[in-house]
Amino acid sequence: MTKHVLCAARELAVGEHRVFDVDGRSIGVYNVGGEFLAIRNRCPHQGGPLCEGVQVGALISEEPGTYIYDRPGEVVRCPWHAWEFDLRTGTSWFDPEHQRVKFYEVQVLTGEDVAGLMPPRPGMLPGPYRAEIVPVSVEDAYLVIDVGHIPKG
Numbered sequence: 001m002t003k004h005v006l007c008a009a010r011e012l013a014v015g016e017h018r019v020f021d022v023d024g025r026s027i028g029v030y031n032v033g034g035e036f037l038a039i040r041n042r043c044p045h046q047g048g049p050l051c052e053g054v055q056v057g058a059l060i061s062e063e064p065g066t067y068i069y070d071r072p073g074e075v076v077r078c079p080w081h082a083w084e085f086d087l088r089t090g091t092s093w094f095d096p097e098h099q100r101v102k103f104y105e106v107q108v109l110t111g112e113d114v115a116g117l118m119p120p121r122p123g124m125l126p127g128p129y130r131a132e133i134v135p136v137s138v139e140d141a142y143l144v145i146d147v148g149h150i151p152k153g
């Protein structure tokens with residue numbers, strides 16, 4: 001199973017990020033303006049803890065003396081040597097063709113959808129007796145990451 005439930009969506013407020021261990025991978029999940037973006041917490045340069053770096057935006061200049069600060073919070077700067085990576089695509093800003101960090105799609109699913117992700121227990125068969133069941137609804141939303149699916153950037 002490559003899908004993993006991380007936490008309730010409300011636990012990661014706008015502007016915050018948190019690092020999760022997902023099947024032995026350290027992955028940082030960011031709430032950027034209500035959108036959830038995820039990258040591997042390992043810098044492709046020398047393996048630095050990328051998600052300990054600051055979040056910044058893109059600084060764009062078309063001529064000397066002018067600049068535009070764009071896409072606030074969508075770029076992460078590695079704390080070791082300051083290489084910067086785009087949270088949406090994992091690409092670096094200095095060498096986008098060759099340097100990138102893995103990034104992942106984060107889904108926001110309802111509690112009922114999350115319950116459907118639970119695998120059946122192997123070897124269990126239905127018995128002859130039935131207990132009384134009561135319908136229960138789970139009304140929260142959850143962050144779910146699929147480490148087996150790499151989105152195109």
Ligand code: FES
Pocket residue numbers: 043044045046047048078079080081082083
């Ligand atoms: S280890 Fe990240 S920039 Fe060097």
